Amino acid sequence: MKKFINQPENVEQEMLSGIAKLHADTVQKVEGYDVITRRIPKENKVALVSGGGSGHEPAHAGYVGYGMLDAAVAGPVFTSPTPDQVLEGIKAVATDAGTLLIIKNYTGDVMNFEMAAEMAEMEGYQVDKVVVNDDVAVQDSLYTTGRRGVAGTVFVHKITGAAAEAGKNLEEVKAVAEKVIANVRTMGVAISPCTVPAAGKPGFEIGADEMEVGIGIHGEPGTHKEKLQSADEIVTHLMDCILNDLDFSDSEVALMINDAGATPFMELYIAGNKAAELLAEKGIRLYKSFVGHYMTSIEMAGFSISLLKLDNELKQLLDAKADTPAFKVM
Numbered sequence: 001m002k003k004f005i006n007q008p009e010n011v012e013q014e015m016l017s018g019i020a021k022l023h024a025d026t027v028q029k030v031e032g033y034d035v036i037t038r039r040i041p042k043e044n045k046v047a048l049v050s051g052g053g054s055g056h057e058p059a060h061a062g063y064v065g066y067g068m069l070d071a072a073v074a075g076p077v078f079t080s081p082t083p084d085q086v087l088e089g090i091k092a093v094a095t096d097a098g099t100l101l102i103i104k105n106y107t108g109d110v111m112n113f114e115m116a117a118e119m120a121e122m123e124g125y126q127v128d129k130v131v132v133n134d135d136v137a138v139q140d141s142l143y144t145t146g147r148r149g150v151a152g153t154v155f156v157h158k159i160t161g162a163a164a165e166a167g168k169n170l171e172e173v174k175a176v177a178e179k180v181i182a183n184v185r186t187m188g189v190a191i192s193p194c195t196v197p198a199a200g201k202p203g204f205e206i207g208a209d210e211m212e213v214g215i216g217i218h219g220e221p222g223t224h225k226e227k228l229q230s231a232d233e234i235v236t237h238l239m240d241c242i243l244n245d246l247d248f249s250d251s252e253v254a255l256m257i258n259d260a261g262a263t264p265f266m267e268l269y270i271a272g273n274k275a276a277e278l279l280a281e282k283g284i285r286l287y288k289s290f291v292g293h294y295m296t297s298i299e300m301a302g303f304s305i306s307l308l309k310l311d312n313e314l315k316q317l318l319d320a321k322a323d324t325p326a327f328k329v330m
Contacts, residue, residue: 001200008197012054012076019061023325026065034074034081035089036061042070046164046173047093050102050157051086052109053078055196056217059154059295062326068161069102069324077196077298078218080108086116090125098126098170102156102177104149105133128170130177132156134186134306136245137214137222150217151258151295152184152306155318158327162320176317183309185242188222189234190215190260190302213237217260217297231267235274238305243282252287252310253279254318258294260302268292271303287315294326 005011012034019036020029027036051060051073060072070093075081090099099120103113110131117127133144134152141148156177163176191211193202203219206212211234214222229237242248257272268291279286287310295304310318322329 001195001197003195003197005197008200011197012074015054015057016061016074019325026323026325027061030088030092033088034085035071035092036064036074037071037089037092038064038066041093042095042164044095044097045167046097046170047071047095047099048102048157048161048164049073049086049089049093049099050153051075051081051089052104052106053080053218055298056295058293058326063154063157063324065322065324067165067320067322067324067329068157068327077198080106080112083112083115083119086113087119090116090120090127091123094120094125098128100160100164100170100173100177101127101129102153102160103129103131104153105131105144105146106148107144126170128174130156130174130181132181134181134184135216136185136187136241137216141216142220148216150186150188151256151304152186152308154256154294154327155184155254155306155308156180158322159314159317161322162317165320176313180308180314183246183314184306185246186304186306187238187241188215188217188260188302188304189213189238190300191228192262192301193219194261194298194300196298215302217295219297219300231270232274235271235305236278239275239278242305242307246309248282248284248307248309250283252285252315254288254290254308254310255279255286256290256294256306258304258306259292259296260300260304261293261296262299262301263303265291268303271305275305288318
């Protein structure tokens with residue numbers, strides 16, 4: 001294993017310390033906890049808390065700041081943060097308007113965030129939650145009951161964050177989050193594995209001429225392995241799966257081409273070129289696109305495609321100001 005790290009057991013702490021030091025104008029670390037919060041807290045507006053295992057950077061700490069998350073809670077690589085860590089994240093940013101937890105659909109995340117919510121409510125905090133399940137590849141996986149939460153979660157962070165910043169109450173903010181979840185779909189593919197630092201070896205095996213279709217963000221299996229195809233053939237398959245799962249006809253969409261960690265922009269834009277072509281062929285109007293590192297899998301070589309069906313409300317919130325280390329709309 002070759003990585004630019006010190007000791008494997010320290011990667012999460014050193015990463016969080018680096019985020020807090022290098023983006024000190026925007027975020028800060030909660031002393032003694034694996035929690036990143038906004039430098040300037042909200043007042044009398046709904047707070048948003050998300051998080052999960054490390055290894056998906058810039059998710060989730062990269063999305064803490066104005067117009068997005070108020071706190072991100074980091075667990076060990078590919079492992080959910082514990083309930084006490086999530087509780088501290090809630091307590092660090094909670095306001096009188098309440099707190100909404102944005103949870104990706106993985107068994108550990110759902111269990112630990114829900115437990116933290118119950119603990120917070122026992123201490124008098126008002127907490128609600130949504131669960132993101134945008135992956136169309138598989139219904140159940142090694143990590144989930146139901147569909148996995150993947151890169152579409154970033155759209156939930158952005159749009160829900162804008163709704164909270166606009167002063168909507170907790171019920172209204174949750175309704176916006178649920179609208180995004182209902183209208184976003186994602187599917188991914190990978191051609192090489194990633195290595196969890198503590199494990200020291202690749203998380204799965206794949207042949208030099210193979211790809212894993214529908215892979216999860218922790219390297220969990222997708223629908224199948226097959227021989228590597230051309231970029232256009234891969235994108236056509238991913239888009240077909242997405243478009244067959246939700247009716248996007250005669251709509252405007254946001255498109256995200258998300259790097260799994262080690263895919264160069266050249267290849268991401270080749271994939272995006274075909275995705276845009278397919279949307280145009282089907283009369284689906286591309287409103288806004290995002291290409292780059294949004295929810296990675298350490299150094300996995302691969303990418304995912306997310307499509308979000310938009311209405312006027314979602315377009316307005318997507319375009320609203322955001323100022324975070326990894327996502328800016330000015």
